[in-house]
Amino acid sequence: MQLLTYVQGHAGNLTFLTYQHASLAFQTVLVGTVVAVIIAVAVYRLPLFSALTLTTSRVALTIPSLALLALLIVPFGLGVVPSFLMLAFFAAMPVIGNAIVGLRSVPASTIEAAQGIGLPRWRILLSVELPIAWPVILTGIRVSTQMIVGVAAIVAYVLGPGLGSLIFNGLSRLGGANALEMALTGTILIVIIALVFDGLLVLLGRFTISKGLS
Numbered sequence: 193m194q195l196l197t198y199v200q201g202h203a204g205n206l207t208f209l210t211y212q213h214a215s216l217a218f219q220t221v222l223v224g225t226v227v228a229v230i231i232a233v234a235v236y237r238l239p240l241f242s243a244l245t246l247t248t249s250r251v252a253l254t255i256p257s258l259a260l261l262a263l264l265i266v267p268f269g270l271g272v273v274p275s276f277l278m279l280a281f282f283a284a285m286p287v288i289g290n291a292i293v294g295l296r297s298v299p300a301s302t303i304e305a306a307q308g309i310g311l312p313r314w315r316i317l318l319s320v321e322l323p324i325a326w327p328v329i330l331t332g333i334r335v336s337t338q339m340i341v342g343v344a345a346i347v348a349y350v351l352g353p354g355l356g357s358l359i360f361n362g363l364s365r366l367g368g369a370n371a372l373e374m375a376l377t378g379t380i381l382i383v384i385i386a387l388v389f390d391g392l393l394v395l396l397g398r399f400t401i402s403k404g405l406s
Contacts, residue, residue: 198373206358206377213354214385217341220276224283224340225333231284232291233317242292249288257282257343261350275352279344283336290332294325327401334393341386345378355381 199206235241257278264274298321306316322329348356355378362374 194370195373195376198370199377202377206381209353209355209358209378210381210385213341213344213356213382214389216275216279216347216352216354217337217344217385217389220279220344221283221333221337221340224280224285224336225287227280228284228287228332229291229322229329231288232295236292236295242296246289246292249285253282253285257346258349261347265350270351272352274350275344275347279340279347282343283340286336286339287329287332290335291325291329294328295321297328298324323402327397330393330397330401334390337389337393338386341382341389345382 231245235245260278260281261274264277268274268277302320302324303316306320311319344352344354345356345359347354348360358378359375362371362376362378365371365374
């Protein structure tokens with residue numbers, strides 16, 4: 193089979209590109225998640241600002257990723273920086289919405305009980321509200337991860353790292369030697385990365401979500 197022969201003959205390069213792709217997706221989702229949770233914590237108790245933030249995060253997902261990449265090329269040039277910023281931006285959007293919804297859904301009676309035993313505001317946030325909101329936040333992270341693993345392929349247009357270069361090089365050479373195998377291999381590896389990440393996030397949920405919330 194030609195596909196298997198191609199994979200065996202280019203195992204080293206495929207391993208490197210897969211690592212690049214997975215690393216880029218992991219880092220951008222991590223940064224996007226941290227930023228998203230910080231924003232959610234800042235606005236979730238303010239009805240007007242939380243509503244505006246929710247709407248903005250949903251509208252932002254309609255921005256064409258290639259258009260945002262093109263805008264980022266102007267100040268940052270080609271390569272990793274515009275790729276990272278674009279992916280981190282899109283990674284944050286689903287998490288912001290879920291984090292706000294999760295934090296706002298914490299029962300008022302639970303917060304009052306925590307206040308009643310003398311917990312300060314920051315302790316209530318860290319030990320009560322965020323743990324209760326965590327299942328909803330994690331769902332947003334899973335959605336974000338699946339999206340980013342796929343979108344990360346397009347950073348090849350700005351010489352970004354990952355499997356996108358393999359796919360687009362193959363598509364640009366269709367009809368040539370190994371062109372179809374290149375595109376198929378890149379696509380299959382991206383799907384595998386997405387499945388592995390989702391499985392790891394499911395395991396994370398099992399270890400971090402309280403039994404009373406699952």
